[in-house]
Amino acid sequence: MxxxxxxxxxxxxxxxxxxxxxxxxxxxPADFPQNHAVSRIFKKYARHKSASLVNLEEDTLKRKGGEVFGVKGLKRMITLTLKNPTAEMVKDVQLVITQDKRNSDDIQEVYDSGYLVSAYYRLDVSGANSSYLLYRYDRNRNHIILIYMQGEIDSQELLNLLHGKK
Missing domain, CATH: 1.20.5 (Single alpha-helices involved in coiled-coils or other helix-helix interfaces)
Structure with a gap:
């Protein structure tokens, strides 16, 4: 039995x-940040065969002490990696970045041969909380990394991470 x-x-x-x-x-995808254009890229490519998406919410981050890669105070982190992106995918991502850039108050960009290869944007600040968009396009290895971070993040700490400083 x-x-x-x-x-x-x-x-x-x-x-x-x-x-x-x-x-x-x-x-x-419904819980991606709706007030930023980058959410369209997360939704569009979240399940693409060449994409890897990690969406860490506040509960998960609290278990890690709110710290990832040495950046403290995180409440949300979404990472999208596109391997071997097509020209259309690169164009889509850069278009959305340009749209979000218009509302940014802290902008750092690196261009190489006319391509945006690295970018840092502080999208908005609401009290102690800030939202950041980080972008990296490695043309040699042919992949894109797009990171959205939200929380009580020290922008200098984030910049040090980006530039490899401790």
Missing amino acids: KKMFLRSFIPTLLLLLMLWQPARAANA
């Missing part, structure tokens, strides 16, 4: 887990 129960229970459980997981993943 017990074996028969397990034989029917385990396949049913696996089926339910398989059905639940895609529904959960399909709802994930």
Whole structure:
């Protein structure tokens, strides 16, 4: 009797887990930051075959002490990596960055051969909380890294990380 129960229970459980997981993943993009254009890129490429997306929310970050890569005070961090992006993907990302750049008050950019290869933008400040957008396009290794950070972040600490200083 017990074996028969397990034989029917385990396949049913696996089926339910398989059905639940895609529904959960399909709802994930809805919680991207809506007040910034970069959210369109996260939504568009989150499930692309050449993309890796990591969305760390406040609960997860609290377990890490609110610190990732030496940056303290994080409440949210979204990282999108695009491997072997097409010219259209590069154009999409740079267009969105240009849109968010218009509302930034702290901008640092590096261009190489007419391409934006590295950028840092402070998108907004609300009390102690700030939002940042970091961008890196490595043309030699052909990949893009786009990072959105939100929280009580020290901008100098973030710049030191970007420039490899301690």
